[in-house]
Each structure stands twice: as structure tokens, then as C-alpha cells.
Amino acid sequence: MRLHARWAMLAVVPLLVAVLLASGCPKQEPPTTEPPQAGGPVAKQPPAEAKYKVVISTRPGQWNLDERVRGYKETIEKDYPEIGIVQVIDDETKYEVGQKQSSAMLAKFPDLAGFAGVNAASGPGIAAAVKAAGQSGKIVVVAMDGDTPILNLIKEGTINASVAQRQYFMTYVGVKYLYGLKHGYFRKPGDTSNPDLPEIPQEIDTGTVEVNKGNVEDFYTPSQGAKEQLASDHPDWVSLLSDRKQGEAEPNELYVCIGISTGVEYWNATKAGLEDVGKELGVKCKFEGPLEHRPDEQANILDQAIARKPAGILIAPGNPETLKLYINKAIDAGLNVICFDTDAPDSKRLAYYGTSNYEAGVMGAHILARELRVKSEQAPAAK
Amino acid sequence: MGEGSPQRREPVEQGSARIALANVARLREVVTFLIVAAVIVFFHFRTLPAHPGDPTPSVFLSGSNIRALLVGITTEAILVVGMAIVIVGGGFDISVGAVLALAGLVTVQTLKLGVPLPIGLLAGLATGALCGLINGTLVARLGMSPLIATLGMMMAARGLVTVHVHNYGATSSTDLPASYLALGQATVAGTQGFWIVVIAFAVVLVGDVLLRNLRWLRQAYYIGGNERAAALSGINVPRVRAVTFVICGVTAALAGIMNSARFGTATYEAGMGVELFVIAECVIGGASLVGGQGTILGAFLGVVLVNCVKNGLTQVGVPPDWQYVIVGGALIVFVTADIILARRRRG
Structure with missing residues (x-):
């Protein structure tokens, strides 16, 4: 056994190293949207005399x-x-x-x-x-x-x-457009079956704001100050669907919002946006997702959400490649899926509403x- | 396995010990099965009614939810097979999540070289076997603690994957052969990922049968129950223990292969944090971290139970934070009940 183990190690270690090296050679060019060498020392060393x-x-x-x-x-x-x-x-x-x-x-x-x-x-x-x-x-x-x-x-x-x-804005406007799709106020991007309806925006930059000593107190709220600024910053979002028919929402009409690493405070503003838009539209909005950064578990949760056939899904994909298949599955099942916070641009998702990270x-x-x-x-x- | 339990007796009494062992294990599996059934019934009634037009009465028991559950548990179902064997032998392996990621990466990168599918799969399995062999050698031959050995392996394997993905990017499904993707994504009988469900169930079935009936594998029970007595009775303890780690490595690799085929990519996050869930599921299913106790069927029922609870809680709208509290609480309740019952049995 000892001899066999040694032979096995001798044979497999070089094989493993060779496969990893060979598979990475020639080195892939990173996508144009990604910085080269994001993790290591910067490509261009700054001059030593940089101030x-x-x-x-x-x-x-x-x-x-x-x-x-x-x-x-x-x-x-x-x-x-x-x-x-x-x-x-x-x-x-x-x-x-x-x-x-x-x-x-x-x-x-x-x-x-x-x-x-x-x-x-x-x-x-x-x-x-x-x-x-x-x-x-x-x-x-x-x-x-x-x-x-x-x-x-x-x-x-x-x-x-x-x-x-502005996580609050992402879910607030995201659910509004999903509701609009569900109830026929908007059409999907590229859908020509009902050309009289406006398309939902394919991308919305929900913006960023500087927090400093001068305005820090405004951010100690569940929405991090976004709720208070909604009417002044985005009156168009507030008035969106204001002409909807009262009582048209189905009983238990459900919108599912799936995050990742959900144990962190970051999502509190997301939940605040969901709560407010749910009350405004008279629908249920649920926030789900794995506590840790586990995209494969997030895919399982999305798969289970598809089984519930919700009126719409908002998802912040932890890894676009891992989630792509299941976002496509939801779309193929006739569900409306909008990415928020992070995007999966290669999937069939209808739109992305979130921060322009660049x-x-x-x-x-x-x-x-x-x-x-x-x-x-x-x-x-x-x- | 606790003091005075059947497996503590010398191997000369193997026949009676086996019968007692089987009775206890079967009882535990029956208990776990009944709890699973109760959980299903509970969530069935809590998620009534189903969607209009759905032939099943509740959302929880709807065909689409059951299919999602089945596909969702495949990774953990494969992992518990190896983990249960290691735990029975008195060890545990926290590197399974990282080995899963590494084996998945090796498989997809090998396939990208244009080699036939079986070669790619073998490369992935060999990676898992190598990691298991290293773990087993460190634990069984050098006497290293399983925690330290597999912690080191976990960090090294995850580090290798991270280095590769950061330098060369994640693998896109467009780079992979269709036959490989079909393994994880083909839709058969309305189930996307049908083949990984079949493979996972086959692995559980074969693993359970082998652990119960294969003589040299069953020796893990004696080693886990009383290592010294096992050695005195002529069992080659280091060899058997090393083999349990190799099996665990191979099952982790198989889970990695299935995972990367399912998602069409090999990412550095694959399997992250899954090891603790897998160990918890083995314990819920009746395994003891002291060794000498547990079955693969029990561990699999632990997987089903945990995932049914998580799925059901999501369906009824319990926030994710509380789901962890409930699963953790269930683990403590199960282990406490086990200890109390074991003490009563000993009188």
C-alpha cells in the first residue's frame, strides 16, 4: 500500500500540475470590462516619486x-x-x-x-x-x-x-417594472407582440451618493436615506403605475427577490425597498438567498422559486456563469426575471437595475x- | 460509537455485534425517515393550495418543487457517501468542498484540451483520489489530526482554484463539450439535470450496500469503535483509514464533476462552505463524530431532512437568517437525543 501510494503520488502530481498549466496556456485575455491583473500588483507600477x-x-x-x-x-x-x-x-x-x-x-x-x-x-x-x-x-x-x-x-x-x-431604489423600481409586465402596462425588451405598450428599460443606473461627515446622520435609516430622497431624486419612479387599476393584484401575488451573502447589513436597504413597494402595490415581496457567498446554493434557491411560479423574480447573481442556466430556465418557464445589484449579461434576463460599478x-x-x-x-x- | 455499544466488542463477536449494529442503525434510520415524513406533511399543509392547474395539492409537493429539490440535493447526497465512511472510521474531512472545486476545475480544463469525455472525468476523479490519498496518508500514516490534515488540504485546494480562476478567468459553458454539459443539464422526464439525480441516487445506493456488506470496508466500524482492539484483531488500521479518505476524495471529485456539468462552469466559489452542512447531515442521520456509528442511508436521510426543512421554510416565507437557526437547533436536538438514548441503553 505504501509503495502504491508513493507511485500514485508520483504519477498524479505532475499530471495535475501539467493539466492546470496546459489548460491556462496560452493565457486567456480577460474580458474588456475587467481590469487586467485586478488582484495583484498593478500592471503599470506608479513612479516611485508619486506624491x-x-x-x-x-x-x-x-x-x-x-x-x-x-x-x-x-x-x-x-x-x-x-x-x-x-x-x-x-x-x-x-x-x-x-x-x-x-x-x-x-x-x-x-x-x-x-x-x-x-x-x-x-x-x-x-x-x-x-x-x-x-x-x-x-x-x-x-x-x-x-x-x-x-x-x-x-x-x-x-x-x-x-x-x-442605492439598494432601496433597485428593488423599488425593479418590482414596479415586474408588476407592470405582469399586468400589461409594459412589454418585455424586444417583444413585438404588443407594440403599443412601452418597453421596460433594459438598464437603470440606480446611482451612488457620497457619505461624509456632513450628511452621515441621514444614512442611519433602514433605507439608508433613499426612501426620504425617492420623491426628489426620482419622481418618475414614484408616479410609475400610479394609473393602475385598484384591486387588480391577485391574492397572494408574489415577487421573489434573491440575494447572496444575505447575512450582511448591506441587504437591509434592499428589504426596505421591497417592503415599501409591496405595500404600495398591494403585493407580497419576499427576500431570500444563502447566508454565505454560495452561488450554487443560490441557484438551488432560484430553482425552488421557479417552482412557486411567482409573478416576478429579482436576482443578484453571486456568479453570473453559475446562475445563467437557472435564469434562462425561469425565462423559458414564462417568468419575468430582472437582475439587480449584480448582473448576468449573458443570460436571458430581461434587464439590469443597479449601480454602474465603473x-x-x-x-x-x-x-x-x-x-x-x-x-x-x-x-x-x-x- | 459510545462506550458499551455493540461495536465496542471484539471482532471475534462480529456476528452478534453486526446484528445489534444493524438493529440500532435501522431504528435510527426509521426515526429519521419518520421525521422526514412529518416535515413533508407539515410543509404540504402549510403551502396549500398549489397553483391553479397544478395536479398536486400543495406548492411543496408540486412536481416542479420536488424536481428542484431532487436536483438541489445531488451535490450533498454524493458528498455524504464519502463523508459517512470517513466518520464511521473515526475521522472527518473538511476539505470536501475545496476538493469538489478543484476536481471540477481539473475536469473542465482537461476537457478544454479536447480529450475524450472519459479521460476528462478520470482526470477529475484522479484529482479527488490524490487529495484523499494525501489526507489519508497524513492522518493514518503520520498520525496527524483529521482536522489539521484536511484543513490544510482545504486551503491548498481552494487556493489552487482561486489562483487559476483569478489568472485565467472562469470557464464558460461555451468552452465545454456538449456531452459533458448534457450530463448535468439534459432534461429527461421534465427534470433538468436528470442524470445527476440518477448518478447521485446510484452512488448512495451502491455506497450503502458496500458499507454494509463489503468486509474490508465494514472494518471501518471496528476502527471507529475501538481502534486499538481493531489493530489487535489483525485489521490493518492505517490502510483501511487511508482508504476511507481516498473514497471521500473520490466522491468529492464526483460531486465536483456533477456540479461543474450542471452549471457549465468551474468557479472558485463551488462547494464553498458545504463541508459543514455535509458533516451536520451525517450526524443528523445517525453518525457519531467519535466514530464507529452511522450509515450512508442515514446520512442521505439527513441530507433530505435538512434540504426539505430549508426548502419548506423558504416556501412559507421564513427569512434565511432564521433557517440557519432552525437547522442548527435541529442538529443540537438530534445529537442531544442520541446521547440521552445511548446512556439509557447502557443503563
């Missing part, structure tokens, strides 16, 4: 985050030559990993000027490292999203600002540059 050295914290390989990183990189390269991105770190979307990685960066680059985090866990991870190094308020930190820990860190001054998404990165880059300049101006004054 402001910054680090980006992300989870490489996740499509929406890669888009945000691309927004940061391209904006900085184009508009802010004084900023150099010295490294992109993988925080695995976990506070504790982000803290360790950020601490390593602080040790590696003693003259680091700032951090940019592109997922909800990045900011608190970076902030913990910055505080532990006694650099709170001295290093610029720009975070992503408006979860309570981020808001608290903005209030105390460790995080300068955050780019908050634009979120662009916004973050502008905030980062502004804060670095402010900090730079304050430093001589302090001396």
Missing part, C-alpha cells in the same frame, strides 16, 4: 468589484497623475482579512497616503488597521457602501467618505483625490 501612494482593497475576480477597481484606476491614470496606486490587495470581503492585508501595506509603505475600499467590508478592515497603526485621521480612507460600521467610522473620522449604493469607482477616485489634497493642505498648517 500620493494609495492602496486599493477589493475581492479580485468578482465582476462588480473589478469594475469599480477599473473605475478607480482609469480615473486616477487620466486625471490625477500625482496619485500612484502602489498595490491592490485581496480582503476576501472580510473585515479581519482586510485588516491584516492593510496592516501589511502600512508596514510595506511607510509613506502611504491613502486607501480605497471597493466593497462593504473593505472600509472597516482598512480602518481597523489604520487605527491600530495610530494613523487615524492621518491617512485618507475612502470606503464603499453605507453599512452602520462605516457610518460610525465616518463620524469618528477614521474613514473620510464612502460611496454608497461609475462608482470613478466617483471614489474623485473623492480620494479631493481628500488627499485637503489632507495635504492641512498638514503644513498643522506644522
